[in-house]
Amino acid sequence: MLAAIPLATLPALAQAEMARYELDASHTAIYFTVEHIGYAKTLGIFPGVEGSFDYDAETNELGEVSVTIAATSVDTFHEGRNEHVREADFLDVANHPEITFTANGGTASSDTEGTVEGELTILGETRPVTLDVTLNKAAEYPFGHKRFTLGLSMQTSVQRSEFGMTYGVENGMVGDTVDIRIETEAMRMD
Template identity: 35%
Template sequence: MKRILLAAVLAFAVAGAASAAPLTYKIDANHTDVIAGWSHFGFSNPVAHFGQVDGSITYDPAKPSASSVEVTIPLAGLNSHVPAFDEHLRSADFFDAEKYPNITFKSTKVEAAGEKKLKVTGDLTVHGVTKSVVLDVTINKVGEQPMAKRAAAGFDASTTIKRSEFGVGKYVPNVSDEVTIHITTEAIVPKAEASDAKA
């Protein structure tokens, strides 16, 4: 009887370890938004949205330090809802999108930071300049996405950067140097990986 109980406990432990294994999710651009906000002469606080986000997130709930994220944000997806302003932001005055068409982020460290919280440190590259930034991340939900019928994970994240440090400092300080960034993202395990996991 003891052997049977021991075998059952071991089987349960193995199954639990397997279910907690890290998964790699592909970012769903349709449910991902990167929002940058700043102060305009102190009168208003405009925002710009960055869509068409591409990348992957590997998340290990049992060992957050084994998690990682790598993201590409094309400036083609920039949208402030003012077309003329979008073109100005893409111009050489700011992002110089013709020369530097993408913003990228690649994590270098992931740490647990409390219940459903993470701190993600990584290299942010904007305008050809790379700086280390820290994202404060909230884990929204991890589970099966009911429409896709596959494993999914959702996160919100925020940070503040100084745009002048990335060579995008035109009109500072009248237009604020500090830019707040808020990210909301949903990511889903690709079909092939989902099939492998079931197998």
């Protein structure tokens, strides 16, 4: 049957099953760790996040990913440190109130694992980033909205100096490598 379909129509058929998913803010956590003077890693979270993407659950095809993080929402569980992280030494939230991530696809390595290559923008600097993604569960939500929901775990690491955030790097006070973890539930919107 597929042999009778012109090859030019195959991309359109693959796109036909794409559904729009939105991140459930109440079940999304973006958190990071960064080394502090070599003693331990400091933990921080960004509770202010919204995002969406297109996904075909049958083919594992991903498209049009867009995530916006409110840089002002950063919380490191210490008010003095929070204020410093919001200042020009780090996130400069007065001039750069948002962090964004966009992508136009991903690569599945199995039914539950893959990567998403996209662009992360911090402090007005955009750099390529690859997220390692695990699909934890894909099913109708058992209560409440009853929508088809994806449970996802993602991780990546970035060098903050590549975004112009160099405070404390040369003297070893604050690490350059920032490990990022994301846990989310994304709801199908149609």
